[in-house]
Structures are given as C-alpha cells and as structure tokens.
Amino acid sequence: xxxxxxxxxxxxxxxxxxxxxxxxxxxxxxxxxxxxxxxxxxxxxxxxxxxxxxxxxxxxxxxxxxxxxxxxxxxxxxxxxxxxxxxxxxxxxxxxxxxxxxxxxxxxxxxxxxxxxxxxxxxxxxxxxxxxxxxxxxxxxxxxxxxxxxxxxxxxxxxxxxxxxxxxxxxxxxxxxxxxxxxxxxxxxxxxxxxxxxxxxxxxxxxxxxxxxxxxxxxxxxxxxxxxxxxxxxxxxxxxxxxxxxxxxxxxxxxxxxxxxxxxxxxxxxxxxxxxxxxxxxxxxxxxxxxxxxxxxxxxxxxxxxxxxxxxxxxxxxxxxxxxxxxxxxxxxxxxxxxxxxxxxxxxxxxxxxxxxxxxxxxxxxxxxxxxxxxxxx
Amino acid sequence: xxxxxxxxxxxxxxxxxxxxxxxxxxxxxxxxxxxxxxxxxxxxxxxxxxxxxxxxxxxxxxxxxxxxxxxxxxxxxxxxxxxxxxxxxxxxxxxxxxxxxxxxxxxxxxxxxxxxxxxxxxxxxxxxxxxxxxxxxxxxxxxxxxxxxxxxxxxxxxxxxxxxxxxxxxxxxxxxxxxxxxxxxxxxxxxxxxxxxxxxxxxxxxxxxxxxxxxxxxxxxxxxxxxxxxxxxxxxxxxxxxxxxxxxxxxxxxxxxxxxxxxxxxxxxxxxxxxxxxxxxxxxxxxxxxxxxxxxx
Ligand code: SF4
Numbered sequence: 001x002x003x004x005x006x007x008x009x010x011x012x013x014x015x016x017x018x019x020x021x022x023x024x025x026x027x028x029x030x031x032x033x034x035x036x037x038x039x040x041x042x043x044x045x046x047x048x049x050x051x052x053x054x055x056x057x058x059x060x061x062x063x064x065x066x067x068x069x070x071x072x073x074x075x076x077x078x079x080x081x082x083x084x085x086x087x088x089x090x091x092x093x094x095x096x097x098x099x100x101x102x103x104x105x106x107x108x109x110x111x112x113x114x115x116x117x118x119x120x121x122x123x124x125x126x127x128x129x130x131x132x133x134x135x136x137x138x139x140x141x142x143x144x145x146x147x148x149x150x151x152x153x154x155x156x157x158x159x160x161x162x163x164x165x166x167x168x169x170x171x172x173x174x175x176x177x178x179x180x181x182x183x184x185x186x187x188x189x190x191x192x193x194x195x196x197x198x199x200x201x202x203x204x205x206x207x208x209x210x211x212x213x214x215x216x217x218x219x220x221x222x223x224x225x226x227x228x229x230x231x232x233x234x235x236x237x238x239x240x241x242x243x244x245x246x247x248x249x250x251x252x253x254x255x256x257x258x259x260x261x262x263x264x265x266x267x268x269x270x271x272x273x274x275x276x277x278x279x280x281x282x283x284x285x286x287x288x289x290x291x292x293x294x295x296x297x298x299x300x301x302x303x304x305x306x307x308x309x310x311x312x313x314x315x316x317x318x319x320x321x322x323x324x325x326x327x328x329x330x331x332x333x334x335x336x337x338x339x340x341x342x343x344x345x346x347x348x349x350x351x352x353x354x355x356x357x358x359x360x361x362x363x364x365x366x367x368x369x370x371x372x373x374x375x376x377x378x
Numbered sequence: 379x380x381x382x383x384x385x386x387x388x389x390x391x392x393x394x395x396x397x398x399x400x401x402x403x404x405x406x407x408x409x410x411x412x413x414x415x416x417x418x419x420x421x422x423x424x425x426x427x428x429x430x431x432x433x434x435x436x437x438x439x440x441x442x443x444x445x446x447x448x449x450x451x452x453x454x455x456x457x458x459x460x461x462x463x464x465x466x467x468x469x470x471x472x473x474x475x476x477x478x479x480x481x482x483x484x485x486x487x488x489x490x491x492x493x494x495x496x497x498x499x500x501x502x503x504x505x506x507x508x509x510x511x512x513x514x515x516x517x518x519x520x521x522x523x524x525x526x527x528x529x530x531x532x533x534x535x536x537x538x539x540x541x542x543x544x545x546x547x548x549x550x551x552x553x554x555x556x557x558x559x560x561x562x563x564x565x566x567x568x569x570x571x572x573x574x575x576x577x578x579x580x581x582x583x584x585x586x587x588x589x590x591x592x593x594x595x596x597x598x599x600x601x602x603x604x605x606x607x608x609x610x611x612x613x614x615x616x617x618x619x620x621x622x623x624x625x626x627x628x629x630x631x632x633x634x635x636x637x638x639x640x641x642x643x644x645x646x647x648x649x650x651x652x653x654x655x656x657x658x659x660x661x662x663x664x665x666x667x668x669x670x671x672x673x674x675x
Pocket of ligand 1: 300302304305307308329354357358360362
C-alpha cells in the first residue's frame with residue numbers, strides 16, 4: 001500500500017466530492033442540461049459520419065483547416081505537415097495528445113515542447129504520466145513538487161517555499177515559452193458541428209495564451225467531442241466543469257477559425273492579432289469501431305473525472321488502475337476504445353459508484369464487464 | 379496484468395464452467411451438509427427459498443480462491459477434486475452462524491406470511507462467479523441450463539438471500555429468456571431491530587440493483603439507528619469491501635477491506651452488512667460486525 005497516495009487521494013476526494021454536490025444543489029439546471037446533452041451526444045454517435053462532414057464544412061467556412069485522422073500515426077503526420085520547421089511549441093492539457101504520443105514524437109524531432117497546464121508541466125518534468133483526467137499531478141505531494149522544481153527550474157525553491165511562490169516561478173518560466181512560441185497545440189472540450197467552433201475550459205489562463213499568442217493553433221481531439229450545435233458545446237463545457245468541481249469555470253475559450261478583423265470598411269481580413277492559421281484534427285483511433293459495438297455508451301464520456309473518486313480500484317491502485325493517460329473507471333473504457341487494452345478491467349470490483357455520479361449516466365460497470373469479457377474470452 | 383494471472387483466470391474459468399455444466403456446482407462441495415440447516419421446509423414448491431450456498435460457503439471461498447491456482451497448476455483430474463483433500467470445510471462456529479442466519483430469514487419471511495419450499499441438496503449454484511468475472515458467454519450458457527432446471531421443477535418464484543445470487547438471476551433476465559420472478563428477502567419483509575450501526579452497503583444491492591433507498595427505509599422503520607457520512611456511506615461515495623478482487627489478488631483484496639474498515643470504524647464501531655462475502659472480507663478488521671439477518675426479527 002502506498003501511504004503517500006492514500007493521503008493524496010483522500011485529500012482530493014475531500015476537496016472535490018462535497019464541492020461538486022454543492023454546485024449541483026445550487027444550480028439544479030446543470031443536471032437537466034446533462035440529460036439533454038446525453039441525448040444530443042447519442043444522436044451524434046448514431047450519425048457520426050454526418051456530423052464529421054458537417055464539422056468539416058463549418059470549420060472551412062470560418063477560414064480554418066479541417067483534418068480527419070484514422071489513427072495516431074496519421075494524426076502525427078498531419079501535425080508534422082502543419083508545424084514544418086517551427087520549433088517552439090506550447091501545449092495545453094489534453095489526453096488525446098497523450099493518446100497519440102504527441103509530445104514524445106515532437107521532442108524526438110528536436111522541437112522545444114512545453115506543457116503549459118501547471119499539473120501537466122509537473123508531470124512533464126517528472127518524466128511521468130498523468131494520474132487523473134482533470135488533476136494530472138494529484139499523485140505528487142507538495143514536498144515532491146518542491147524537489148522537482150528545485151532540480152528542474154529554480155534552485156532557490158525548497159520544501160519551505162509556499163505554493164504561491166512555486167506557482168509564480170512556473171508562471172515566469174512559461175511566460176517566456178508563450179512569447180517565443182510559434183505553434184500552440186490544444187485538445188478540445190467540445191466541438192460544435194454547426195459552427196466548427198472549438199470550446200476549451202480552464203482556470204489557469206494558459207489555454208488563452210496557447211490559442212492566441214502563437215501564429216498557428218492546432219486543436220486535436222476525438223470524434224466523440226463533436227456535438228450538434230454551439231449551444232450543445234456550451235452545455236458540454238458547463239457540465240464538464242461543474243462535475244469536475246469548477247463552477248463557474250474561470251475561462252471558456254471559443255475558437256472558430258483564425259483571428260480576423262472587419263474594422264476597415266467591414267472587409268474581413270485574416271489574420272488580425274491572434275493566430276494566422278487554425279487547424280482542427282479529429283481523430284478516430286478505434287472510436288468508430290466502438291460506436292458500432294456494445295461499447296458505444298463509453299463514448300458519451302465528457303471526461304469530467306468525477307467517477308474516479310467513487311472508485312475503490314482507483315483509490316487503491318491510483319494510475320495503475322488503467323493505462324495512463326486513461327486511468328480510473330473511464331480510463332478502462334478509453335483504453336479499450338483507443339488501444340484495445342483490456343487487462344486492467346480485471347481490477348474493477350463493480351462497486352458501481354462511478355455510475356451513480358456520472359453526468360452522462362453511463363453504465364460504467366456494465367461497460368467494464370464487457371471489457372472483461374473481451375479480455376477473458378479466449 | 380501479467381500472462382500468469384491471465385492463464386490462472388482462464389484455467390479457473392474453464393474449471394468452474396465445466397464443473398457447473400456437469401454438476402451445477404462451481405467446485406465440489408458437500409451439498410447434504412450445506413443444506414442441512416433446515417428440515418422444516420417443504421421440498422420443492424412453485425416458490426422456493428434459494429441459498430445458492432452463499433452463506434454456507436462464504437467462509438471457505440477465500441481458501442478456495444487460494445487453492446484454485448494450485449489445483450489448476452497440478453492439473454488435478456476432476457473426479458479427484460471431490461476427495462477430502464480438496465473439500466474444504468468451514469469451522470464449526472462459522473457454519474453454525476450461517477445456519478442460524480438462514481433460519482432467521484425463514485422465520486421472518488414466514489412472519490410476513492410468505493410461503494415457500496426449498497430444494498435442499500438439489501439446489502444448484504447461481505453462476506454469479508461467471509458473471510462477476512466477465513465470463514459472459516459461459517454465464518449465459520450456464521444460465522440456460524439453470525433456467526431449464528428451475529422450469530423442470532415447476533418453480534415460478536425464487537426468494538434469494540444474498541446480493542450476488544440476486545444480481546446474477548436478475549441479470550439473467552436481461553440476457554436470456556429467464557422469466558422466473560426473482561425477489562430478494564429484504565424486498566419482501568418488514569422487520570424489527572435495535573442498536574446503532576454504520577451500514578457497509580453491498581455494492582450489488584445498493585447500486586447495481588438500486589436498493590439503497592429501500593434498504594435504508596426498512597432499516598430506519600425497524601428501530602435500528604444508522605449513522606451516515608456522505609464520503610463513506612452514501613450511494614455515490616460508498617465503496618466495495620474488496621471481495622471481488624480476491625480472484626485476482628488476495629492481498630490487494632485484503633488491503634482494500636482494511637482501508638474500507640478504517641473508514642467505517644471512524645463512524646461507528648458497530649458495522650452492519652448484508653452480504654456473506656462482505657462479512658468475510660471486513661470481519662478480520664472489524665470486531666463488532668453483524669449481518670442484517672442476525673439483528674432483526
Ligand atoms: S465516465 Fe462519466 S463520470 Fe467518468 S469521466 Fe466520463 S463523464 Fe465523467
């Protein structure tokens with residue numbers, strides 16, 4: 001048993017679960033919105049090709065570039081084709097970027113690539129993998145973090161340094177990276193098929209920087225993030241933020257194409273202050289196959305991370321319950337969908353709290369039961 | 379998960395499935411002994427009480443789970459597995475306790491004017507272990523056999539005593555043409571009780587079968603006082619005793635039971651369970667632990 005992990009997870013649960021409950025009690029509309037969102041997402045899953053085409057049309061209409069990638073290697077080839085010789089790259093937290101091993105691949109090409117979410121930055125300098133969808137560094141204690149920052153960033157940081165001062169040191173470092181960056185790569189919390197917009201929520205402000213300061217913005221995400229309309233996309237980010245314990249989210253970023261202005265005689269000119277290029281890459285990587293199987297419901301997941309804290313296997317095994325970045329109850333589903341990895345499902349005890357708290361009402365224990373079957377049907 | 383674990387699981391699957399298809403039992407057990415807890419119920423009937431041997435063998439399941447790898451490694455021929463070497467028996471007090479729990483449930487059901495028979499040593503095992511391990515194909519195949527068996531005995535309604543059996547039969551209804559009425563005894567009775575406890579919910583009763591509210595309503599009405607804590611005992615946040623993990627790792631299963639017990643004991647020293655497997659897992663770490671059927675009348 002890992003004592004440090006037990007303490008961290010207990011603290012995380014204490015900070016998160018009652019807070020999410022309060023958000024939901026104070027804002028009863030959120031549960032209603034989640035129900036509506038579920039039915040919209042089911043509609044998309046039932047008509048996925050239609051919605052991918054519609055998204056493509058919308059992205060192009062707003063002056064952006066649309067790419068569809070069958071798998072990780074196709075996605076990486078597309079990324080390389082867009083980045084070309086640009087060297088300085090900033091990333092925002094995204095599990096799909098891990099899924100396609102983007103940072104690893106770009107680093108191999110000699111690019112200067114930095115995670116800009118604080119938790120992800122810590123995971124990066126620890127040569128580690130995230131332990132939770134929303135809180136990637138919850139497995140690291142303050143003491144461990146001070147040591148990491150001392151070794152990798154600033155020798156004056158030690159275990160007596162305040163959290164505020166640690167955050168300040170990272171902010172200073174990242175600010176230099178933002179200003180030098182040529183390409184910003186993000187995920188997406190939702191994509192609206194009717195407008196081709198990418199929605200991203202955050203609290204740190206790093207995604208704003210990643211999506212506005214570099215000349216090129218690339219958003220990479222799974223086809224499961226497509227919803228029919230911009231309204232649905234807003235609903236998705238609000239539900240996700242609420243169930244993650246952040247309401248209201250500090251920032252909601254909407255990107256519909258590259259920057260533009262109409263300030264001179266109302267003539268639309270692009271670029272303006274922000275990026276000159278916008279690319280949306282949507283990736284399949286097993287998702288279409290899952291849609292057509294008994295795992296379809298898994299793709300309703302909006303990655304709020306709520307199910308982790310109701311799961312005895314995650315509480316005990318931490319990120320070993322799953323295959324990082326896809327850990328916890330939802331991670332068992334995502335590893336099955338995107339990598340056909342089934343083995344960790346055997347650690348699931350079907351405790352069922354995950355299903356109780358899931359905003360998308362996914363019957364996670366039954367999904368995992370089917371994944372166990374895939375692993376043991378030999 | 380390493381290959382050894384997978385191989386062990388697959389061997390267990392084959393062994394349990396073959397045994398079930400041949401004898402309606404997952405491994406050899408002394409059916410006469412385990413059905414001797416009563417001789418007062420009519421044999422058969424269109425409504426039967428169904429133990430699936432869960433209360434009787436819960437005390438030895440862990441020992442069987444430890445034995446599984448050994449049996450599969452030395453490839454014991456099936457006919458030899460019935461020999462005393464492999465027939466593990468629970469201790470005297472364990473078996474007495476389980477017999478008295480089942481008799482108490484019978485008494486309360488009868489007090490609630492419910493009539494039923496019992497299959498005695500003809501009773502088959504439910505197949506829950508197949509379902510809970512994800513052996514869905516085998517579970518459905520055995521389920522069909524079970525269905526035929528119950529039909530051949532004219533059974534129209536089954537009263538279950540534990541969550542694993544209840545869940546297995548209710549799930550069968552969604553998977554095959556199993557149309558026998560399945561009711562858990564708690565659904566059927568009103569009861570009296572006393573004392574103050576923290577409930578460790580059975581995950582299957584309270585979440586998988588959505589009985590969390592029903593169980594609390596009935597216990598609250600009985601006179602038993604329950605202490606709740608959102609992070610430990612709510613439907614959302616309450617967690618498993620670790621029992622189902624013992625097929626993969628007995629050690630991890632125990633560690634989880636220990637962690638769960640620590641959380642429960644912070645609320646009350648008296649812990650109330652509703653499942654024989656939860657009892658087995660938590661009792662090494664909780665001194666005052668009772669099954670619901672031990673404290674009600
Ligand atoms: S499975 Fe449900 S609770 Fe878990 S991350 Fe996905 S949406 Fe959230």
